Amino acid sequence: MESQEGSSGSQLHVVMFPWLAFGHITPFVQLSNKLASHGVQISFLSAPVNIQRISSSLSSSPLIKIIPVHIPAVDGLPPGLGCTADMSPALADLLKVALDKMQPQIESLLIDLEPHIVFIDFVQHWFPSIASPLIRYQNFPFRSLRSCLRSLLLTNVSKQCENCLTLLLLKSCDEMEGPYLDYISKIYGKPVLLTGPLVPEPPIDKLEEKWEKWLQKFPAKSVVFCSFGSETFLQDEQIKELVLGLEQTGLPFIAVLNFVPDGGGDSNVKLKIAFPIGFAERVQDRGMVHTGWVQQQLILAHDSVGCYVCHAGLSSVIEAFMNDCQLVLLPQRGDQFLNSKLVSGDLEAGVQVTRDDEHGHFNEEDLCTSLLIMGNGKDFLLKKYIQDSFITNFVAEMKRIVN
Ligand SMILES: O=c1ccn([C@@H]2O[C@H](COP(=O)(O)OP(=O)(O)O[C@H]3O[C@H](CO)[C@@H](O)[C@H](O)[C@H]3O)[C@@H](O)[C@H]2O)c(=O)[nH]1
Secondary structure (H helix, E strand, O other): OOOOEOOOOOEOEEEEEOOOOHHHHHHHHHHHHHHHOOOOEEEEEEOHHHHHHHHHHOOOOOOEEEEEOOOOOOOOOOOOOOOHHHOOHHHHHHHHHHHHOOHHHHHHHHHHHOOOEEEEOOOOOOHHHHHOOOOOOOOOEOOOOOOOOOHHHHHHOOHHHHHHOOEEEEOOOHHHHHHHHHHHHHHHOOOEEEOOOOOOOOOOOOOOHHHHHHHOOOOOOOEEEEEOOOOOOOOHHHHHHHHHHHHHHOOOEEEEOOOOOOOOOOHHHHHHHHOOOOHHHHOOOOEEEEOOOOOHHHHHHOOOEEEEEEOOOHHHHHHHHHOOOEEEEOOOOOHHHHHHHHHHHHOOOOEEOOOOOOOOOOOHHHHHHHHOOOOOOOHHHHOHHHHHHHHHHHHHHHHHHHO
16 A cells, blocks of 8 residues: 655545546546555546446545536436436437536536546546646646547547647556557657556456356356447347357357447347347357346356457456456447457457458358457466556656646
């Protein structure tokens, strides 16, 4: 444990303000837990509807406080919503409008909280203009914790923001992508602060009985787990190829498939429509298809699971490494393509499914072939002292900046 005092004598206080989507909230939560265990005080801002789930993953440290923020009314946005998981993409755009209307609220919160540093996300383009006169120290990192190296970084940050930001904050480390991080620092002309990969702590809950009973029927490392995170959805045609590819391997599998939240329709019915004829009957003894949330970390940690087919969302990739699962990558959007290239190329720790050049589609053969290939090369993620050193260095850097 680090000293709780910065060299100025006051405790380092960080405000976390992620975009209202769990793919964004999760890494902020993981960073909060790690920083609190190194003596940093955290104020975590989110909509009331997210608080229960956030508090279930935040450690119970007295240094962490969750602060509910009010979602202002916007025409067309039903009251009470505050998370993209519950809404269509059109409503999620209105939620961004609501976020813009939060400026006076956030300004007074900052006056009350007096943080040293605020970590925000890609949507709060207005933040630097309200924060810079208020933050006690004028340097504050401004960047999503997502793995936005590279092209996303260029597109996500508006010019106005880019000029205001003092530092870039990235969920990464030199061991994974050192040369790219140097490149980012160079093209922006700003220092890059690294959190490390934010390897998660093992979950404290137990795997639901339904999954435990099903998984223990199969030998060690034989089951393929397939899922696409919290906000990535396949089209029906690609679902067909995916499940046919899984069938073709002859291996037992769990596939988790979700659909764009549009406020209507039963996902189980949508799933049946997407299946090839006769598929469910043919795989009934060795295949489970599920729609909805699952305990992903616990499934990946199960002895029977040996391979993970996923979208290359960064946390999912790290969780696969942690649990020594082979990785088969099917990136669908944004940084997932870059993560996938990094893992399958530079790190040689997974296999990216071949796609056609025109539409990026894969077929059942492509998936089946990738599933039969192996990868390795991520041992440093399993070494606790290395993971601890990332946060120790990160806290030291923050203290250096605010003093
Ligand atoms: O049924 C589920 C689905 C997800 N998770 C967890 O949710 C997290 C998902 O993480 P990740 O795959 O990184 O995030 P996504 O929300 O799917 O992805 C978004 O956020 C990532 C950065 O965190 C980006 O890399 C992706 O492109 C972006 O889509 C992981 O901890 C999973 O264990 C579950 O526990 N159960």
